[in-house]
Amino acid sequence: MKDLFAVVMLSGIYGLLSASFFVTLDAVDVAFTEASVGAGIATLLMLVTVTMTGRYEHSAHNKPIWALAVVLVTGGLLLYGTLDMPYFGSADAPGHLHVAPRYINDSMQEIGVPNIVTSVLASYRGYDTLGEVVVIFTAGVGVLALLSVAPRPEESAEIDVVNVSMHKKHLILRIVTKMLIPFILIFALYVQFHGDYGPGGGFQAGVIFAAAIILYSMLFGMSMARRVINQPLVQLLSAIGVLIYGSVGLVSMLNGGNFLDYNLLSDDPVAGQHLGILIVELGIGCTVTSVMVIIFFNFADRTEDHMRNGIRGR
């Protein structure tokens, strides 16, 4: 398939389908994140890229036979290796016997949040989640380093003229979006703090926040969006999220325990766990939101620059 637009659409459909089978597998948290990132923002970013690279792929002139052979042999060996693994979801698989019973049995007494996914993610495996947040932050820094374009000073009169002339063209979309964005932001806030009791948490809430901001900037133009969302503030916010997460660990160490041991954050260990999870999810939400916004703004700035300087480049 040589039409890149069709390929991007197919990958978006695949993301949506995988979100729906995550729901049937009863993993609603993952389905949430997959639907918003895989079917929403990733498709959008790839479409932005396709507008810059051109719609059709050049046909390859060499036929990589040897590469195909290597892939087939490796894949065959891997498939042969899975024949020995226990059946999917069987009760005596080693993966289900080691730490999972302890998490499932003791999570309510030790941590006290009904959603086991959140308790595993933020408390039992808090260190891994710190690594995830740092990876997201690094991705944002990488995009900034590679793709950032120097901001050109826009006159505010020019921005207003463009805004008014676009207003009639996209009237319905703008009005409906302006009505809906507060509700999307409130829903993101609800998902952030409701992660203890239902599906949700920092990652999902961050992505929904970022989706609302991206929606606004798509419909009102990048110059308006840059006036509304201050770029240095967003970059600062992404670092603050990681800082919050690390500081919780440091506070636990200063109180005499291990890094990220939430039991020591307050007199009652369960209350300490609650407090720890709350603050840590806040940090995750901050970083995810700001990194998504940074990535989108940099991609869109490049597109604008590309459109302004013509296809032949600057």
Place this chain on the structure above:
Amino acid sequence: MDSVIEFSSALCLLIGSFLCLSGGVGVLRFPDFYTRMHAVGVTDTLGAGMILVGLILLRPESLVLIKLVMILLMTLFINPTASHALAKAALHSGLLPLQYQRDKEKGAESSNP
């Protein structure tokens, strides 16, 4: 009274599913992009709305009812707007409705000697 509510909720669910199904059939059978958008935009919104109304009738308790009402409102807002955005994007990138495409082809044929 309870059986009336249950019967009406079952009716709403059936009507909703029939509408969604007919929207799907419309997408497959209509000849042109704009007619397909029209089929899906109208029937999908009303179909999803009827299914949600049927579910609302089954659950007169507090929290789930409020959540279902919010989902219904969001669907009624977002679905027509999305169809509008799709049709607008198609028109903007130059896709002509089928009648105009046929007229254009006929005009091109008749102007060639």
